[in-house]
Amino acid sequence: MTIFLLIISGLYALFTFILWISWLRIPPFRTDIILADGPTITVIIPVRNEADNIKNLLADLSRQTYTRFEVIVADDSSTDNTLVIVQQYAQMAPFLLCPLPLSDERTASPKKRAITQSIALATGKLIVTTDGDCRVGPDWLATLAAFYVKTGAKLISGPVTFMNERTIFDAIQIVEFSSLIGTGACTMALKIPTMCNGANLCYVKEVFGEVNGFDGVDHLASGDDEFLMHKIAARYPNGVRFLKSADALVRTQTHQSWRGFYNQRKRWASKWRAYDSYLPSLLAVFIFLSNTAPVVAILSWLLGFLNGNVTLMVIGLKLLPEFLFLRQILVFLQKKSAVNVIPLTQLVYPLYVIFFGLAAQGKGYRWKGRDLN
Template sequence: MFLVLVISLGYLFVVLGLVLEGFTYKARPHRASKPSVSSDFGFSVIINYRNEAQNLPALLQSITNLNYDDAKTEFIFINDDSTDSSLNILESFKSVHDTISMHLINRQVKSASAKKDGITQALEIAKHEHIICTDADVILPQRWLMAYEKHYQLLPDLHFIAGPIEMIHSNDVLSQLQHSEMVALQMTTIGGFSIRQPFMCNGANMSFTKTAFKEVNGYKGNDHISSGDDIFLLEKLAAEDVLKCSYLKSQDAVVKTLPKSSWKEMIHQRVRWSQKGKSTKSTLNKLVSFQVLMMNLLFILTPFLWFLSRLNNVQFYSVLIIKIVVDVIVIFIGNRLFSNKKWPIYLLPQLVIYPIVVISIALKSLSKPSWKDRQVEL
């Protein structure tokens, strides 16, 4: 079948091509600009939260462990109508750590997106030109801010930087699968930056300048969509000047986040992620999503098509080999940056289970997802 050949080869060249580009990617000046030697550098870190009492202590502990000058940093926390003890935890932390600059503000509802409202609101009081966004359920590495500063100093004309994310994994299939999936997402993300067609990033680790945000009118035009505070801003800034967008490929900058604890929670989260693609302008984003969906669907259907004699032996084995080889290479390469020595142990169940997860996400995407007791607007 011709369609089988197209899907298989498309998956091979699109996905593997991006990952190989990501593996060889090195940020370098695209113009004749000298690295900055400015000592007057600082960051305003923006963190939106809603009912994160369980996760905030780990985040706050990682903030105290940051290897960076407190005088050059401020943290702006935006409360999105939390009903738990999140605010009390932050207030207590602020009272004890008086050397850390913290602003605790409440979200002013102006759009369908809490994070977009929070970021826009925080920018009004942010004192630094360089902004970093992260989430309340992450753990920050010690040299996180130093890695961003070094990148901005190397490429002083940048107006957007995407940072790496890693799922914390344990000895179970669910967390290992989420870790491998995130590895694949990060490698294709880096590949997009490498070919100067950035199409994806993660709001839990990204940076931009206030000036650039204002120049593209922030989230105007997509603030009716609940999610997408990351990729829609990236799209705008890449359209303004893609050479000023970069990926911070450094182990010092890897932010770690907890995996979902149940299959249902994981699928719901991925549904929110996938539905952002409906509103994206990136052809590459849509192409990668389509290839992943179709190849996983084909992988599931291939045994049945072969049994019904709709595929011959060559087609049958070609699909299986291409899918398995590409996935193994992606995970292997990705774990050179996101270290997980136990991934081979869980490889086989992941290869069998993940296609089913992908199809489940696609079917669930036909309805509106919810997040933290709220309907997600698309």
């Protein structure tokens, strides 16, 4: 057992160190000009019951410095007045805003359906997706357009973080989420993309058609972002890029309830068995084992089966490289205040990973008032 724990912990330390170095080597992207004749963009916002948030996002879009865009808000049978708000805003918006009411039919993946139907109406060269509870800065679309022109990327993953953190629970979510954003960015830089986030995703409309959109994964409720990314990466191995720019940052809401947090994380965790590529599944298992190792080490030490020095080594191999990596990501995401919460997050994260790793084996979760698989 001692050798196994040290090997797993050592590999995790090496893995995290590689991520840290990869992050430092990703050049920050800065654009000092606004493209006068850049690519046209269609912003797609799938929504359900976002009456409290959607107007803020539409106001942000009204302040964009880049003007060659249209917006489609696909309303998935909201039971509040989300659709009415969008329809009213469309009459005064300084950009073309198309409300798209979707029929209230049972489907395995409501979000994939919303995006697919929106793309059928889109006129933009680039598709940009975000969520109804997000906020964006004035240079968001300008930065995405400039990055596309410079790199020719087929899919661009942008940074996402949380806003309005008020509690320790919020801060822990920020730290945990930053690890996902950072890992996704670094694996893209290493040409082995693993994850991205649909709250800030851009891809070429034509390429969506080339890979047949969500065909093959449309029976899964989650994964509108990552499964599409893997399909595009398989066709264009060098075409998936991370946009390391604060101007492209998208902010979303933390979960205020444990139930909402649980359902979202279970939804995310449930995807790993469906990947065609072995790498995301292998990474999921590796992260599970790496977070299990310190728990097993501490329990073994308490029961007298493991030497105290070995236990400290297992813990240290996880905590130190992880802290260095997370600190860099949080500073970039403009969440430097959350750095102080990294040790607390590291304390609870192994239990979190074990819990959701096991919870993902069961089917079903509740999302947006619906029971999904």
